[in-house]
Amino acid sequence: MLASKILHDDEVFLGSDELIISKTDLQGRITYANRTFIRLAGYDEEALLDKPHNMIRHPDMPKGVFKFLWQELQQGHEFFGFIKNATIGQGFYWVFANITPDFDSKGRVQGYFSVRRSPSAEAIKVIEPIYKNMIEIERRHSKPDAPHHSFSYLNQVLDSKRVSYERFVMQLQAL
């Protein structure tokens, strides 16, 4: 917590030998956060449990990305993506997140599981300007429409590169 406060508006880094892990219920309320999560975000466990996951959302993250995230999860797919999160002290950290549905023994989705890995620095250089443009587009549209427009911009970018979203982020992470 202290570190985050000192690094006000500064970047903190997830080590390449570390994982940030969290779980949520079906509504995205945090049901578990591991120690790395707690250390980087700067909140203690009690402050995180039962809170919506957007509590660490960073304003630089376009809504369109989360719209796509939920869309994928609701179809039973896993999601990969680069996400910028906010720390308690208004610092930030980038992760390469993987979110998957959690099934109970009867095969029903009972929550979601997220593992974040240290992102490739090259990938962040590519994705940051794209997110900036998405945010810009979202600003120009009314709230309910904004995610749709920024997401279709993302799709245009992918189309021009003739690559699917997942393959794109995977290949970025491999850079």
Added chain:
Amino acid sequence: MKRLIVFSFVVVPAALLLLSWYRSTLSLELAILSSQVYAGLGFYLYLNSRSKQRYQELSKVLNQAAQGELHHRVTHIKGYGATSNVAWAINELLDFVETYFKEVKLCFQRVNKQDFSREAKTTGLPGDFSESLKSINIAIQAIKENAVFTERNDLTSQIHELNLQYLRRDLQQSESDVQSIQLDIADVDLIAKENNIIAQESSQSINKMSDNLHQSTENIAQLQQQAEALSKASGAVSKALKLITDIADQTNLLALNASVEAARAGETGRGFAVVADEVKNLSNRTKNTATEVHDVLNSLNAQVEIIKTATQTSNTLSLQVTQQLDSFLQLFSSLENSALATSTKVATVAEHASSAVSRIAQVIYKQNLYALLEEEITHRSDDYFDQECTPLEHLREKTRHTAPSCQKMFDLVERYCNREEDADSLIKQLKQIEAD
């Protein structure tokens, strides 16, 4: 054991306290001390039950994991005090195990659907976990290579077959083109031979005609000579006739003289006898002259006969010449026709030849395109950051001068190279283009 503790630490001191209070021997200090002991004891018992709860919680999570439910975790760890490290260690172990199994499961779910794009993510996991995932990635890569190899083989062999099938057809067509050229050339040859025969015939008939003409001129010359002879003969006739006229004149004169002498002498018979002699002579000469005239006329007639025959001959000759001229003209018109036929034939031969040439060009073009396609299939890279431009560029220029089917095929291959068509639709459309 528990009962013994409760008995010796709770029941006995409480009974002693109650007894001393009843006997008014309980001092304040003792009361305070003993209540402190009780409070401590109560707290101890409370803690004991809390930690028991925690242990229960920990063992529950571990038992659930042992039954295969890896998603449970220990939470609210702050209250675990000294055991919180154990709680976090359990969580971390479960995090690793669950992450590991999820990775494996998600990868193979996709591998089962022939999707090899999902690698197991090894970063962040410790030791054996990440080592094992690395091996799994190697295995998936091997499965993928195998599948890709099979798929490529399958695709290239399909394309090979398609190519061979239509190559055979194209070559057959080229062969039949060449065959029809051969037939056309044979026709042209036949026509040329016919022309030759006709030409030979024409020269023969021209020779004959000139012979006939020679003969005809000779005949006419003869006719001229005959005509000259005739004119000479007619001169002789006119001379003879003049003689006859002379004689007739003299006879007339003598007859006049005799009539005059007879009138003067009257009875002299001697003079009459002389006149009579003279008249006899005259009549003899007249008789001779008449015979001469007859002879002349006879020879004239003979000449006329000759002329007649000569004229007839020349007539027949000129008739023959006319006939020969007619047939000569006919020959000419048929020569003209066959020349026309030859040139039409030559035009179709040229057409066939050029279609054969363009078909062969088409075959060669398609072979080049098929070769490039196979190259693309075998060397195709999945990585979009690593895409080279296709070798198609070399063919683009040529494509502009090829048949529409070749252009279609080029566009299709280009779309395939640009990943706008998948293998199935590539094969389907190739078949369609080749079949059209």
